[in-house]
Amino acid sequence: MNTYQTLLVSTLFSSALLFSATSHAIELPQLQQRWAEIKYQQTGKQQESAYQALLTEASAARAEHANDANYLIWEGIIRSTYAGAVGGLSALSEVKAARKLFEQAIELDANALDGSAYTSLGSLYYQVPGWPVGFGSDKKAREYLLKGLAVNPNGIDANYFYGDFLLQQKDYQAAIAAFEKALAAPDRPGREQADLGRRQEIMQALSLAQQKAK
Template sequence: MRILISLCLALGGLLSLPAFALSDSGQQALGQLQTRWAEIRYELPEKQREAAFAGLAKEADQALASEPKAAELLIWRGIILSTWAGAKGGLGALDLVKQARASLEQALAMDPKALDGSAYTSLGSLYYQVPGWPIGFGDDEKAEAMLKQALALNPKGIDPNYFYGDYLLRQKRYAEARAALETALQAPDRPGRELADKGRREEARALLAEVRKKLE
């Protein structure tokens, strides 16, 4: 059975100092992972993305080897593994999403507020996009709970609102989905995340158009 996982996660900006502050080299590594992720996700041809995300996952592992207690790097490892799974598809993606979940859960245990609660956003996205039992660990109730936690920490952020809007659309809660996606489109720009913001807004507009058709 083919498993369809359309994971395209991204993060908000950094908060003030987390439980474990990144070193200067760690901050640089984080920025490089974010930038390269956006380039692969939004600029690279689809057929080249799987191999590119595989390489980026190795870079994330290398960064974590230097700073294993950095929740931010754990979050980004989870995001990269998730999007690699989406590019890979099929049953082979299940192991990757399980690794992604473990990385995100570890980040939550260390610092739930890291990157404006982005571990909650990423986990919520996994829970509603991954198939449920007996194939995967998908769970819509857990997804909504996680996404609401993310919104509590970052109520105007582009990513938590985008993914909550996508979740609500899939649940056929169209009026709520429209509100969330409109909030996503009004989100402030994130310094250094211009390409990611541009790509996410394009995705939000596409979903919003779909929602509006449902409401007609």
Template sequence: MSFTSPHLFRLLAGLLLLAASALTLATEPTTLSPQVAAVRDRWAEVNYNTPKPQREAAFEALVKQAAAARAMRPKDASALIWEGIVLSSTAGERGGLGALGLVKQARKNFEQALAIDPDALDGSAYTSLGALYYQVPGWPVGFGNDDKARELLRKGLQANPEGIDANYFYGDFLRDQGDWTGAAAALEKALAAPPRPGRELADQGRRSEASVLLAKVRTHLASD
């Protein structure tokens, strides 16, 4: 998805993933439940169409909706992922140390999802968790870790190499690391990603974010 400073908690606002036993995989749904789909669609509306002054309250209401969807299917990796995304986005709006509890719960959600099905939602949990690791402060304030972020983001790309979110967050991470050329390549790939049926608003919003970030990266490269 977008904590107090843009770097501390600009946060992911939109992505998904996870890992499991053969028995669990056999019983996992291959499509989103109506409740989880409703959370996904509402997330896009709040994240991209809700005015800034109303956004935190809207996300807090969505936290409750996402928790209810997850409670209905506690072993559904997609429900865990989307609850984690909503928690992360809410933390991004709240900002500061008060957001740390939310991102810690989001991390737990993504880890649980990975333990159930690492391929859920095209491996987005890797991307979502990786984004947390580079956006959250490191010890002693938080759990941020750039090495873990790189590993997880690369796994997200392996699972979904053409995905808009996987490439966007990897590009943002590389920019954060000072790899401007790599960031430009990843962001260009994000902008060329195929559309996701039923996710037109999320795609439009993410493309806009990628375009803005790519322009900043290109400006930096041109000044070198």
């Protein structure tokens, strides 16, 4: 083997090693953990940049697990929370993409991640502006949030988002009941940071609902 052939084989071997090292997308627990770190530990431009980087990884993971509803859901969650961090009309394309991902996940497996696609879709419908700006709909929000609760009646997220919707609807007593149920939800193994951050959000929302109910 001459010098050129040796160099070529060495280059191809190195490229193969690099591809092997980088071709495996991030797995679901890593996506979940990284999302919680970004959502609850970072703010401002740093948070936006971190979400953008995580979105790239989430899209690659979803492509690698094309028929797995779990990865569709998590890319949708990351896109929607990124949209919330960015805000304004520029976020609309992200929430539209998230809605599509949740709908696709429901078609694949409506019960995936304890019905998280229903809950996440419902949360979009009450947080996004209505026509002509966006696709928001209180009717659809209630429908999907209740479907999420039907799948996971004791879940922290299912009850939190339903409570938050009821709070916006000024149904304060019902919101209080939903928040209290969310606080009583069992811990999720491996989701400790997310649970801690969510419970802080729930306590703030519960306090507001109690003030409004007086």
